[in-house]
Amino acid sequence: MTDVKAPPQPEVTVATPHKRRRADRRHIPVLATLALLVLMYSLGVANYDNFSDTQVLLNVFVDNAFLLVVAAGMTFVILTGGIDLSVGAVVALTTVVAATLLNDGWPAAVVLPLVLLIGTTLGLGMGAVIHYFKVEPFIATLAGMFLARGLSLLINRNSIPITDPFWTAMAQERIRFGPGIFISTSVVIAAVVVLAGAAVLAYTRFGRTVYAIGGNADSALLMGLPVGRTRIAVYTISGFCSALGGVLLSFYMLSGYSLHAQGMELDAIAAVVIGGVILTGGSGYLFGTVLGVLVLGLIQTIITFQGTLSSWWTKIVIGILLFAFIVLQRLVTRRAR
Amino acid sequence: MTPLVRHRLFWPAVVLVLLLVSNVFFAPRFFTITLQDGHLYGSLIDVLRSATPLALVALGMTMVIATGGIDLSVGSVMAISGAVACLFIGDLSDPGSVGGVLLAVGLALGLSAVAGIWNGVLVSVIGIQPIIATLILMVAGRGIAQLLTGGQIINVSSPPFRVIGAGYLLGVPVSVIIVAVVVAAAVLLIRRSALGVLVEAVGASPTASRLAGIRARGLTIMAYVFAAVCAGIAGLIFSSNVASADSNAAGNLIELDAILAVVIGGTALTGGRFSIAGSVLGAVLISALDITTYTIGVPAETTLLFKAVVVVILCLSQSAAFRAAVFRRRRTPAATPAAEVPA
Numbered sequence: 004m005t006d007v008k009a010p011p012q013p014e015v016t017v018a019t020p021h022k023r024r025r026a027d028r029r030h031i032p033v034l035a036t037l038a039l040l041v042l043m044y045s046l047g048v049a050n051y052d053n054f055s056d057t058q059v060l061l062n063v064f065v066d067n068a069f070l071l072v073v074a075a076g077m078t079f080v081i082l083t084g085g086i087d088l089s090v091g092a093v094v095a096l097t098t099v100v101a102a103t104l105l106n107d108g109w110p111a112a113v114v115l116p117l118v119l120l121i122g123t124t125l126g127l128g129m130g131a132v133i134h135y136f137k138v139e140p141f142i143a144t145l146a147g148m149f150l151a152r153g154l155s156l157l158i159n160r161n162s163i164p165i166t167d168p169f170w171t172a173m174a175q176e177r178i179r180f181g182p183g184i185f186i187s188t189s190v191v192i193a194a195v196v197v198l199a200g201a202a203v204l205a206y207t208r209f210g211r212t213v214y215a216i217g218g219n220a221d222s223a224l225l226m227g228l229p230v231g232r233t234r235i236a237v238y239t240i241s242g243f244c245s246a247l248g249g250v251l252l253s254f255y256m257l258s259g260y261s262l263h264a265q266g267m268e269l270d271a272i273a274a275v276v277i278g279g280v281i282l283t284g285g286s287g288y289l290f291g292t293v294l295g296v297l298v299l300g301l302i303q304t305i306i307t308f309q310g311t312l313s314s315w316w317t318k319i320v321i322g323i324l325l326f327a328f329i330v331l332q333r334l335v336t337r338r339a340r
Numbered sequence: 341m342t343p344l345v346r347h348r349l350f351w352p353a354v355v356l357v358l359l360l361v362s363n364v365f366f367a368p369r370f371f372t373i374t375l376q377d378g379h380l381y382g383s384l385i386d387v388l389r390s391a392t393p394l395a396l397v398a399l400g401m402t403m404v405i406a407t408g409g410i411d412l413s414v415g416s417v418m419a420i421s422g423a424v425a426c427l428f429i430g431d432l433s434d435p436g437s438v439g440g441v442l443l444a445v446g447l448a449l450g451l452s453a454v455a456g457i458w459n460g461v462l463v464s465v466i467g468i469q470p471i472i473a474t475l476i477l478m479v480a481g482r483g484i485a486q487l488l489t490g491g492q493i494i495n496v497s498s499p500p501f502r503v504i505g506a507g508y509l510l511g512v513p514v515s516v517i518i519v520a521v522v523v524a525a526a527v528l529l530i531r532r533s534a535l536g537v538l539v540e541a542v543g544a545s546p547t548a549s550r551l552a553g554i555r556a557r558g559l560t561i562m563a564y565v566f567a568a569v570c571a572g573i574a575g576l577i578f579s580s581n582v583a584s585a586d587s588n589a590a591g592n593l594i595e596l597d598a599i600l601a602v603v604i605g606g607t608a609l610t611g612g613r614f615s616i617a618g619s620v621l622g623a624v625l626i627s628a629l630d631i632t633t634y635t636i637g638v639p640a641e642t643t644l645l646f647k648a649v650v651v652v653i654l655c656l657s658q659s660a661a662f663r664a665a666v667f668r669r670r671r672t673p674a675a676t677p678a679a680e681v682p683a
Contacts, residue, residue, distance in 0.1 A: 086471070088596075136662040138655045139609050141410075141471070145596055146651040153644030160639070269479060282472050315486035322480020329468050329476070 032279025033291040051308040063300035068189035069251040076244025077271040078292045079237040083216045084284025085140040089147035090245040091267035097249025099155040102163035102259025111169035126242015130235035155261035162260040173254045189251040201289040217284025348606035379508045391627035392515040393574035398601035398619040400567030408543040408611025409470035414571040416481025418591030421448040421572035422579030423488045435498040452572025460561030485587035494585040505580030543611025
């Protein structure tokens, strides 16, 4: 995981002290998230019995694998300075289409690629509208959100159970490391997505272009970078990640429901922001997003362990954390200039 | 004829008229307005009544968007405002006293204004991106509203409070009158003074307006306060109409509808020029869309699909790049068709 943090910035050949300090500042938001995570975890261990169980930590991954995948896609979009509001709706559409087709007797080997293709195509369409017709990402993905949520409601407005053997097998399959210590297959898939995404961002020309567009789209264009292609590609990636997140959610829930994943776009954006990705684009790491998802998951876990706190405290705490991290980002970027 | 077609509200107005006319095929009495017990009844009145919270929120949103910002927290502010008012009225010894209700309304709007100051300060003083600054209150605000009501739906039976959302004055719904008064006051204040021009200047170019000596900071905070107070009034209308505070349902997803209404009304999300009439028209259009799906008898869920189609059509018609593409195609039919656009 450590190499994931490697910044995809041009190598600093002149190692003046000033430049070294700037490079360090880039890591401050991620380090702050890491510190917060450690603090929350130690608070949990200190206050609640059994919190130190390895499985408690692993369950955070198990319960949030789909969010991790969706947030990874969102990270690509936000790094270019855009936003994707459609992710939650695409997740819901994926679960509904998958459940409907599986119930009609379609084989899982056909359904799985098909739903991934649908999500990817939606992402591609939104990216194309944003790039070719200069429609704002906010509005284009809002339309995509209405479209995907509307389609899934049109297909079926009730919750559809999934009984397909492959789906149930994926839902029940556990990778065990010892007695009572296990992760689900979804976690493995999410880990693969995150590692692949981080590698693409850090080591490929495409990844570098993503950062360049977020830094300054006009400069990127003048440098001859393929801005349009890259911009369409990030929305396509986000669409694919949302569809994959939807598949993982349907593994987790074993049902397709048009009201699944309501407000997930906000969770994904919050995870990305808490993970230290700067919303104007151009700065941040996928590893930070992973930490952001973990922070959100750990809040849920602590509130469950506490037992007396109601669910709305989750929202209030997330709001406070968002505030704290955004102000921190602001201070960091202001000082960097 | 051409200036009329070129007017930026022409196409939204055409869509609205088409929507309303299409209702007649399914409900012949759609345009009939009757007077019963001194109240006006009819589908058109329903369209207006159901548009009231959205029109208010869209009005506030217009000012925020004109400064180049966006306010996602309006739905949460609606929930807080309704919750505070209902809690306060519920604690009154006499829920029917007009003074108590006025106090509750004042308290709710005061708190909304505080929420607006919070957003405005985050955006203009600390310098956070508007979409994120208001995301904080959007997430936390609904939590606060649920905390206030204890996650329950608070029912109130207070005749004076009920008047706000469900009452009639001279046969016209009070909520429609409230919106009309607020919109008229806003238009007078903003368009008859330099305020509107200043706001447009801030939205068009913050740097240029600062160099021209405009206090952008105060104007921005004012825009957010205005949006929050509008949302607060909308929250009061909503909770008064259902005689309860439902912190989950109040203003749920209204921020998206409001932004949509503003965009339909021809105000660009990048800030600058804005149209209050356009936003109100947009709100009525969205409300008519909802009512139309009911009259036609398609499942209410498909409203979202309708909205998606309308958003795509309107956004593309406003997109200069799309117009250029279509225009080029018309002149040279051999060029690749650009009209087929996946959403």
